[in-house]
Amino acid sequence: MNLDAKIPSGPIADKWDNHRFDMKLVNPANKRKFKVLMVGSGLAGGSAASTLAELGYDVECFCFQDSPRRAHSIAAQGGINAAKNYQNDGDSVHRLFYDTVKGGDFRSREANVYRLAQVSANIIDQCVAQGVPFAREYGGQLANRSFGGAQVSRTFYARGQTGQQLLLGCYAGLNRQIAAGKVRMHPRTELLDIVIVDGTARGIVTRDLVTGKIQSWAGDTVVLATGGYSTVFYLSTNAMGCNVTATWRAHKRGAGFANPCFTQIHPTCIPVSGDHQSKLTLMSESLRNDGRVWVPKRADDDRQPGEIPDAERDYYLERKYPSFGNLAPRDIASRSAKEVCDEGRGVGPGKRGVYLDFRDSVERVGKQGVSERYGNLFDMYERITDENPYERPMRIYPAPHYTMGGLWVDYNLMSNVPGLHVIGEANFSDHGANRLGASALMQGLADGYFVLPYTIGHYFATYSPDKQPITTDHPEFKRAEAEVNARIERLLNVQGSKTVDSFHKRLGRIMWEGCGMGRNAQGLTAALEQIPALREEFWSGVRIPGSGSEFNIELEKAGRVADFLEFGELMCRDALARDESCGGHFREEHQTADGEAVRNDEEYCHASVWEHKGDDQEPVMHREALDFENVALATRSYK
């Protein structure tokens, strides 16, 4: 497997500028001859599709939702980072770069992260020009707030719905290109395979989710912008439709999967309330700006929170991390919550919860002040739990939220398969082993607006796929279509007795127990035995009513869960192979006396990139060594 990251030479601050000059260009008149197959229409896919269309490329864009406006980017609450330094508090491109590399626990690629920090400021300019209604001060200037893992205020926000406002801006740009006829949008259409011809990605096979029609699409490049795989845990903060199918099928066609075990468990979510639960709801990290996290000092303290005096409360984040306090990064805040609950000091039903308390903020700025900042989040909490967070502290617990792992890409955001580009959460490159808050929106839009539109032209000019025109009559398309059809037939023919969800829930429990917030060799080995057994049971016991040639919700889910049942095994395998703790990957064997992660830079300062060798073969791991030339490798400390 060729893992040349193609990092440009020269000082880090000049790499992207130099590379933009060195890359080949496509003549404006020739751009319309190149067809881009864009899969996914969230912040990364939507911004890339519209920008590529503006440049003159011919774009087909696909999403499984009924409209691009519904992609899961929409659910991001808190904000988007940018090194604008509007607050004059010492921010800079280099500081955002430094915070992101350190926040990722030194497992990301420096050059990509630096570029991300560089283009961050352009994103805010672009979004404002599109009409994104960011929060403003009375003087009309943009407002900022601070977020976990940073000591400057660089987060731009739109109340508690930053993702929705950014996506609506991006979708408006996409609509403009659809109206101009330069993007053809295919909603309710799901990718089921990638077609590789002579070693390059030349097309995809999709299923129309309304009619069931299987169709091939040929193009000059395939771009996957299909998000992350947190729903492998079943219960997560992701939308119900989020899945690994596109990236997993690409992996099975040759694309390397990097660091699949790097998953982020978000510290502030509403705890699980019962077996019926279908998803977990995030409470924005921004709440930690004003809320204080605590549990009773004594285990099994059943008093109401208001009856517990301050002296008997343990504000454990403030105690353990005095300089960052409640704004400790997500991985650390999550692990600390698990720790206090493991000690029997958890609160609420089931004792898997900690308090996020606004009592002091209400005293300081009044109920009105708190409501202005977080009103919609407080309302949402009240709707779900039937408790009033102005009067009683919120109960929160960590939940799977984001996946830093993804398909391996080089500096040009191209996978090891020529012509297959991967952007946004679906790739692996920028967040290392832990993502900082408000950086996902930044990365999605950076990739889509300001990186891929340059690098894709370089690919076209270098590989000239237009010189080998291909249609869907090519035998590789016929082969892929036949395989897709056969798989659907096989799923429908199982005719077992159990629902798809029942398997998904069981897989989720295995993953959460074995490969969740804390991992160890014993638990991972057990999961690696349980997953293949569950997979076998699925293929002989699942029941899918109806046919393939209609709107069939169970068939849709079955295809995705079947992929998770394969992917989950790779995740555990990767977690077992990475015998160190770093960021969100906490191997219990490797911790300090006070429970902090212990990295092993000697042996594991690399990205683990897995190669699929066939369904009956063990995958092979390759390494991309990570060099830290600009941020010295150091033990991450937020104390």
Added chain:
Amino acid sequence: MKLTLRVWRQRNASEQGRFETYEATDVSPDMSFLEMLDVLNRDLVERSEEPVAFDHDCREGICGTCSLVINGVAHGPRKATTTCQLHMRSFKDGDTVTIEPFRATGFPAVRDLVVDRSAFDRILQSGGFISVNTGGAPDANALPIGKAEADTAFDAAACIGCGACVAACPNAAAMLFVSAKIAHLSHLPQGAVEHEQRVVRMVHAMDGEGFGTCRNYYECEAVCPKEIPVSFIADMNRGYLKAALTAASD
């Protein structure tokens, strides 16, 4: 809790639909409405029947995918709440709950409770954007926008495009949706430039999709999960009239 559910079943757009009655037992007050339907579907599949198709995705009230008319009210009985955020504690043991799709000419049936809301996308394609390409935007703080005006734009931009306004309107008018989109952009200086063209194009697109006209019932405002005010409709009508009179549009 035990509930009797009357659910609209329809195989596809060309077949006739009908109500089917199901008994839901073991309903917990902490379940969301959609989780209650998940349990119904589990039971149906285990009995070898076809599950009820309904639209949903984020289940946290922001993506706008979920729909449903519950006991005659779009998104059900709780104010400012999408169906996915509605919990069963809003119902009582023994209740009969009638569940229907969002019905409107502009929203053709797909299956069971799922309808096709792509008309909204097409209305936005007709002009719901600011014509600016990627790159070359001036510094974001170069254009100060007063907080009051920015807040009004935001109030309009909060629309999640669910279509409850259409489902609730006796005329199946989409004017709350369209006016919110127009107001979001017209209250910002960068969006005001194209306002007249935009309002004319979007109103024409809305009419072309078969949506009715506002007759001031205000049912839309009552069911809107994001509490978008009907005052935006008056703004839109004024804007349309002015644009039409000055013939500034195409």
